[in-house]
Amino acid sequence: xxxxxxxxxxxxxxxxxxxxxxxxxxxxxxxxxxxxxxxxxxxxxxxxxxxxxxxxxxxxxxxxxxxxxxxxxxxxxxxxxxxxxxxxxxxxxxxxxxxxxxxxxxxxxxxxxxxxxxxxxxxxxxxxxxxxxxxxxxxxxxxxxxxxxxxxxxxxxxxxxxxxxxxxxxxxxxxxxxxxxxxxxxxxxxxxxxxxxxxxxxxxxxxxxxxxxxxxxxxxxxxxxxxxxxxxxxxxxxxxxxxxxxxxxxxxxxxxxxxxxxxxxxxxxxxxxxxxxxxxxxxxxxxxxxxxxxxxxxxxxxxxxxxxxxxxxxxxxxxxxxxxxxxxxxxxxxxxxxxxxxxxxxxxxxxxxxxxxxxxxxxxxxxxxxxxxxxxxxxxxxxxxxxxxxxxxxxxxxxxxxxxxxxxxxxxxxxxxxxxxxxxxxxxxxxxxxxxxxxxxxxxxxxxxxxxxxxxxxxxxxxx
Numbered sequence: 001x002x003x004x005x006x007x008x009x010x011x012x013x014x015x016x017x018x019x020x021x022x023x024x025x026x027x028x029x030x031x032x033x034x035x036x037x038x039x040x041x042x043x044x045x046x047x048x049x050x051x052x053x054x055x056x057x058x059x060x061x062x063x064x065x066x067x068x069x070x071x072x073x074x075x076x077x078x079x080x081x082x083x084x085x086x087x088x089x090x091x092x093x094x095x096x097x098x099x100x101x102x103x104x105x106x107x108x109x110x111x112x113x114x115x116x117x118x119x120x121x122x123x124x125x126x127x128x129x130x131x132x133x134x135x136x137x138x139x140x141x142x143x144x145x146x147x148x149x150x151x152x153x154x155x156x157x158x159x160x161x162x163x164x165x166x167x168x169x170x171x172x173x174x175x176x177x178x179x180x181x182x183x184x185x186x187x188x189x190x191x192x193x194x195x196x197x198x199x200x201x202x203x204x205x206x207x208x209x210x211x212x213x214x215x216x217x218x219x220x221x222x223x224x225x226x227x228x229x230x231x232x233x234x235x236x237x238x239x240x241x242x243x244x245x246x247x248x249x250x251x252x253x254x255x256x257x258x259x260x261x262x263x264x265x266x267x268x269x270x271x272x273x274x275x276x277x278x279x280x281x282x283x284x285x286x287x288x289x290x291x292x293x294x295x296x297x298x299x300x301x302x303x304x305x306x307x308x309x310x311x312x313x314x315x316x317x318x319x320x321x322x323x324x325x326x327x328x329x330x331x332x333x334x335x336x337x338x339x340x341x342x343x344x345x346x347x348x349x350x351x352x353x354x355x356x357x358x359x360x361x362x363x364x365x366x367x368x369x370x371x372x373x374x375x376x377x378x379x380x381x382x383x384x385x386x387x388x389x390x391x392x393x394x395x396x397x398x399x400x401x402x403x404x405x406x407x408x409x410x411x412x413x414x415x416x417x418x419x420x421x422x423x424x425x426x427x428x429x430x431x432x433x434x435x436x437x438x439x440x441x442x443x444x445x446x447x448x449x450x451x452x453x454x455x456x457x458x459x460x461x462x463x464x
Contacts (some may be wrong), residue, residue: 002352007042011329011345014039015377018325027439028424029321036325043328043338053337057324060336065323065428068123069312071274072432074281075127077308079135081285081300085292086238087245088135091252102141102211106204109137109147110154116260117159121168122419123274123429125159126151130433132256143214144434146207148441151430153203156419157449158196160381161412162188169385169411176389177396177407187408187463191456195412199452206444237292244291251287255280315432318439323379323425330378347387350374354391359399365409365461368392369453372410376418379425384414401464409460413453421449 014035021028033054040053082088099105112133117125130151137147163169167181170188174181259280263273285304289297327333331344350371371391375384388410396403420426422445424438431438 002348002355004348004352007039007343008345008348008352010035010039010042012349014325018322027318029318032322032325036328039325039328040338043342053328054324057328057337058320060333061320061323061327064327064333065316065320065425067271067274068429068432069309069316071123071127071278071281072315072429073308073312074278074285074305075130075308075433076311077304078281078285078288080304080307081288081292083135084233084237084304085240085245085288087249087288087292090245091132091249099136099140099142102137102143102146102214103204103208105137105140105142106146106150106207109133109142110150110200113151114154114159117155118163118165121163121273122155122160126155126429126433127274127277130430134434141211141214142207143210145436145440145444146210148427148430148434148436149203149207149444151434152421152427152441152445153200153448155430156381156426157199157416157421157445157452158192160419161195161415162192163415164188169382169415170408172382172385173389173392173407173411176386177393177403179393179404179407183404184407184411187402187404188412190459190463191408191412194455194459195416195452198455199448202448202451203445206448241292241294248288248291252284255284311435312432315435315438316428319425319428326378326425333378346375346378347384350384350387351391354395359395361399361401361464362461364395364399364401364406365457365464368395368406368410369413369457369460372413373417376414376416376420376426377423379418379420379423381415381417381419381426384418385411388414405460405463409456412456416449416453421445 014031018028018031018035021031036054036057037050040057041047041050044050044053079088082091098108109129113122113125113129116129130147134144134147138144160169162185164185167185170181170184174184177184259277262268262276268276285301286297289301293300326346328337329345329349331342331347334342334344353374354367354371368388368391372384372388375387378384389407392403392406392410395401396406417423418426420442422442424442427438427441427445430436431441
């Protein structure tokens with residue numbers, strides 16, 4: 001039996017306050033800083049250590065998210081180079097024949113992200129496919145916020161929640177549940193179908209409103225926002241090195257294709273896959289700097305890298321403060337902030353909730369879903385899988401209900417919440433690549449995602 005301390009209650013209260021603040025469309029960093037200080041004071045019992053913990057939690061959040069900041073910043077820098085030289089426009093010409101309208105662009109981009117995300121996971125897929133498809137979608141009239149919704153709903157809500165090809169998520173869940181990974185994947189499929197049939201059309205309904213509101217108006221897109229001076233500079237470089245650009249595009253496509261092949265052959269996942277992609281982007285930038293800019297490539301590469309990282313840090317700055325509070329309750333990061341004796345407050349809260357509910361079919365399904373969602377609040381999506389897997393085995397064994405279904409249910413909620421669809425610090429890759437506000441993306445994704453969750457729970461109850 002989990003014993004809840006004052007720290008658990010403070011953590012739970014501030015989680016509720018943060019969610020309320022989000023629902024009121026207010027920025028949450030202020031609440032998170034206050035929550036971090038009070039929680040740290042309760043945990044340490046020392047005012048000085050509590051003040052230090054506020055800063056330490058931010059540095060831990062920064063280190064945890066640095067890889068995503070770096071890859072997004074480099075991708076934006078590369079995209080700026082391709083845009084300024086006119087190579088991006090050449091690259092997207094074939095896609096324009098498919099993206100004939102904003103509505104079609106939404107679905108084309110979504111399914112492309114989903115398919116690639118199954119192969120290389122969403123973060124690298126967003127950086128890769130987003131950079132290649134987003135300009136075409138924008139030119140078709142799809143607002144950047146709508147593109148971000150497609151990226152997060154398809155990439156995380158559909159692909160990462162099931163993880164059929166790489167099998168990272170179901171592998172962890174299955175191991176913790178003591179069952180075969182194929183059993184978890186088999187139960188995930190009907191959940192994916194139901195969630196997609198409910199959440200994606202609802203999301204598209206909101207997107208249609210954005211499309212209608214943006215019709216006939218110029219679309220502002222931060223990564224490719226061009227001033228009058230920049231436009232003149234672009235015209236200069238579009239005309240330069242005409243013989244280099246078409247062969248260069250083929251080489252760039254081949255390099256990205258080799259990345260995907262390498263990720264499959266060498267089984268590169270997560271950070272390793274992102275590192276391969278980031279290194280390739282760096283090589284491409286050098287290649288384009290010399291080939292398209294000539295002797296001015298030295299300065300141009302630095303200029304675009306600086307702009308890319310300024311963009312990345314601007315997007316992530318408030319997210320570091322938000323994530324720092326939740327990282328105080330996640331076992332791995334809590335130890336980095338408070339030391340080895342730190343507790344996993346999130347998991348304790350989930351376990352306590354499970355212990356407080358009667359073990360029958362409907363309550364068990366609801367508990368597993370809620371626990372999965374709670375563990376996803378730290379923004380990782382995967383950190384809660386051992387808990388939902390273990391809980392599935394415990395609840396399933398006690399009630400004779402299907403363990404694989406419970407495991408798949410908890411996995412879907414943990415990854416969809418924390419992976420992410422409805423947590424601002426989890427949707428930052430989609431926000432960064434589209435130049436939009438992660439809090440706004442999470443808010444717009446909230447109701448379609450929750451409606452899909454209702455369908456998933458109902459299906460799971462019948463499957464138990």
